[in-house]
Amino acid sequence: MSLSLSNKYITPKARHYLELLHVLVSRTLKVRYRGSFLGIYWSLLNPLIMTGLYTAIFGATFAKYYGGSILNYVLAALTGLIVINFFSASTSQALSSVVGNGALLNKIRLPVSVFPISMITANIFQFVMGTFPLLAIVALINSKSLINVVAIFLPFIALVMFCVGIGFFVSALYVFFRDLPYFYELVVFMLWISSPVFYPAEIVPKAVRPFLILNPLSPIIESLRQITLSGNLPDFMLIINALLSGILFAGFGWLYFHRSRSQFMDLL
Secondary structure (H helix, E strand, C coil): CHHHHHHHCCCHHHHHHHHHHHHHHHHHHHHHCCCCCCHHHHHHHHHHHHHHHHHHHHHHHHHHHHCCCHHHHHHHHHHHHHHHHHHHHHHHHHHCHHHHCHHHHHHCCCCCCHHHHHHHHHHHHHHHHHHHHHHHHHHHHHHCCHHHHHHCHHHHHHHHHHHHHHHHHHHHHHHHCCCHHHHHHHHHHHHHHCCCCCCCHHHCCCCCHHHHHCCCHHHHHHHHHHHHHCCCCCCHHHHHHHHHHHHHHHHHHHHHHHHHHHHCCCCC
């Protein structure tokens, strides 16, 4: 009964889009992890290994900025790497999604936007199943509050919106500029190095700090760390800043994608 009621409020066009999205996400995950031993947990293994490497090199030096605790540094670095890895994987996969499905689009009339969205959705599934439980346990231990566990999704929603905006933008741009992946690798590296992932923001010279603030990933990382590591209730100012940034980029990316879409078929 409830299913029929919910379907009544979904238009045929929206239902078709959701069904297509489900098929594409399922296909992506099956191809990505076919024959894999760890499956979706590979997405968590990479930041864990990198965290171990950063801790071995920088842990003793930077621990003083995290209450003198190397464990706090480990958790802070891991949180930052989770954000960076999600962004890098989602947007890099979205970048080639339209061009990669050009042959299919030339044969069948499909909503083009579903391809970058499907790549990001596949990574959302990986996060929820693989990474979120770890963050939830850390937040629950530190805050002893289910509010913080639920609040993890707020900066994550901001991260998803940011990835959607960038994903739309780069997937459309790649249709016109096929050298984009090489340049985009540099952009991702710049965002990573300018985000306080493996180093505390306090060590950055004051003259440079304003440029770090311009990095859209910084408020997302700081908000996620505050929720999971501080032991305090969520700082809603940090969350609002992250969400506003995500909404802004999502709107910009969709606008560029929508305006460019009419020229895609001539170039695919």
